Amino acid sequence: MADIKLSDIQKSYGDIPVLKGVDLQIADGEFLTLVGPSGCGKSTLLRIIAGLEALDQGEVLIGGRSMNDVRASQRDLAMVFQSYALYPHLSVQQNMETPLRLRDMSFWERFPVLGHLFPSRRLKTVSIQEIVNETATTLKIDHLLERKPGQLSGGQRQRVALGRAMVRKPVAFLMDEPLSNLDAALRVHMRAELAELHRSLKTTFIYVTHDQAEALTMSDRMAVMMEGNVLQFGTPDDIYKDPRDKRVAAFVGSPKMNFLPGEIDVQGRVSAYGIPIHKSNHTEKGPIEIGVRPEHLEVGPVGRNANQWPFTVTHKENLGSDFFLHGHINGSDQRIVARATPEKAQQISIGAEIKVQANPAMTMAFAADNRRIELVEG
Amino acid sequence: MAVSSKNTGFWFVAPAVSLMFLLLIAPVLVAAFLSFTDYSLGNQGFSWVGLENYIKMFSRSTYSKMISASVTYVLLVVPLSIGLGLGAALLINSVRHFGDFYKTIYFLPVMAALLAMAIVWEFTLHPTIGLVNETLADGCGAWTETVFSFGWIPGIDGGQSWYSKGCQDSFPLWFGDKSYSMGTVAFIGIWQAFGFNMVLYLAGLTSVPRELYQAAEMDGAYRAWDRFRLVTWPMLGPTTVFVVTITTIRSFQVFDTVEAITHGGPSKSTYVMMYAIYEKGIQQNLMGIGSAITLVFLVFVLLLTLVQRYFVERKVHYA
């Protein structure tokens, strides 16, 4: 079994800390995404797992074995780079053969000219070619084997990079923003393909991205990183529905979660813009922030309920299946986004004064230090 | 595009084009023409000699020595100065400190007037009072002789080594002995040229994407040699083609060291083509044969450049 365990990984460049003690346990065969804004340390963490970067403190364990003193080439991991890093002078076939040749052939068998003197070289060459052909067929790039990377499109290069990683059947695949160089349509398509590939290979994927949508759509579990820490680690569903930190809540989901200035009193009553929302066990008086996702803001008027905010619409965003209404509450300059069905949106014009109401069960509260405050019915 | 630019373009290239014809094309034609004559400067006329000059060049031993001297020089200087340039670039690129310092030092010979440095080398390698031979002689009988005569390696007779023989007898006349002269002149050429190649290779190295090295590492290339073979050397291909061509053309043009030190000798061992052109054409006023050498020289350069262009075009897909 090859589960990967990271304990207390620390790394700094000069005086600047990049990773501040990261702990993660990655189960064998799972699709794990490291997601966060740029500069959060996710790529550095991946490169530490790969062994391309030395760590200052902590330990990387693969299958229970410490990898700290094992160099990248011997960790049996494969990596897909953001720029694909294909060897430009080698054909697709040769690119995919490279890891196998380096692993299976001895130094002398690989030696130019002289290598041909070894009879064993022939046998190995044949078996390597078989593996490459098989992989190329799986990835549907078998017709490109003779080409050089310079003659391929971005999507094709991406597949070759995947193929080069796959041929060796590594313990885990490390992917550093592999889709970021593709155009939008292809990116969406490749998400599905990668997820399918993961299901068929049943190998661990560690995937780095800054795109929360990729993380949500593909991963089994995701780790949201910010400023060198893992803020939350869990399934995409968990992270979306139950963010433990305001920064996680703000990062995951598109359009972003709305944040309203709120208050909490000594009885634990929570309110925003004067409208009570819920109670909490938290009884420290002070300002807090209320988070509501756009789809949890109901566009009204909704019945005769008094707990509604006046909302001025400033912009309508048409996505076809849905509308997003942008505007502000009570004339505050905080931009609020609410989702509406097309039918409802049709009746609302820009500049209209309407009412919105937060779905109390889906509303979250965050303390000044970004921690989530539990709300209770009441 | 402005209407006037039709004529503007013409006037803009006119001076350059006329000078190209006057100073480059015409001289080649003149040389081609004169190579079939026995022309001398100052003589009123000349007579046609047909292919005689060329026949001389390929039959007389002077000229076969000339070709072999030039070719030997090129074959010594090109691989060694490129190998050293690449080696220096790789080392400088991989050390953590003082890289710029070494780069500066190694580049100094490129900037220094070759003639001046040739004369200094002549002094340094002077058979009796030159620094090199004196230092070698000072080492005789001391521990240095023991070490460098390699007698301590089993199976080697230290007494028969180059160094011990030099101690007993004398150290070489670097420029006066024909078995050393070409090597020594070529050494100066290498000394002068490798820093230039190093700088070009350093530039080539900075353009190799770092991710390629990391990809090679992930692919299992844990030996430095494997990464060199897989990434560095192929990625430096275009640089190498350029460096080889420019070094070769420059090496064919070697003149300063030969003129200042050996005058083509001893026994024509350093009689390179540029020196032959100078000696035959300018000193002896034999413009016919001088022109014939010029043409042979141009053919060499032409062939080399065509070979280079072929290689460059083959590497287009590198981008």
Added chain:
Amino acid sequence: MMGQTAPMREAAKHAILILGALIVIIPFYVMVSYSLKSPREIESNTGGFFGAQAPMVDEYCVKVGNPKEDCLETPVIFNYSQAIKKAPLFRYLLNGVIVTASIFLLQVLIALPCAYALSKLRFWGREFVFSLVMFCLLIPVHAIALPIYIMLAKIGLTNTYASLVIPWTISVFGIFLMRQFFMTVPDDLIDAARMDGMSEFSIVWKVMLPTAIPALLAFAIFSVVAHWNDYFWPRIVITGDRDLYTPPLGLREFQGDADGSMWGPMMATATIIVTPLLVVFMLAQRRFIEGITLTGMK
């Protein structure tokens, strides 16, 4: 690349690099050291780098009939003053400056409009001119020295500044380099200048020239280094007139009558000739190396 190179390996690399640096430095060391020492110290290889600087007797001065006491001089002063007195060294240096500067200015004057026309103007015969440039790149000027020399001799120009400068006025390499650089200048910039009412001529000098400074500097380095150090061509066309000698010729003349005793002054001359470029190089090292690199990226 792993950032974990063993210290032993690092040390070995430095050892090799230092050894290389020592070999590279030897002649510079010898040159400067000999220029400081007395003949006796040079001959016996003593006195370290600076020599003892003990007063020495100027043999020539004695021969002329001066008393020995008046002919005592410190070696370093003797060497450098001899270098200047024995030959008009400053004249040679001035000639070097005049020749290299004229060559470079003329090269730019001729190459820049041509490069501009080849990269940005459309006119009849452009393709032909460009192929001509590519073909002429194949011709090393040194190689066709004989016919050029004959042509100059026929019009009586040998032994003049003109003969030192004329063959180099056309630099196809310069045209090629500048053209490649101009290709990267956006057409919009030129069209904007035209809209502003500039003539094509002033576009070359007021728009293209300033944008091309890096390439021009690279070319300047190439041109100046080549012609300051050139020995072959001056050797051919300057035969008698010492007033036209360039620095390498001046040094060569010294060697003609070198008999051990004149090593010091000769090395002083060599030092004076080599130093200007080396100093400029040290001061603007980055520019130099960038320049060489730029010219290498054909």
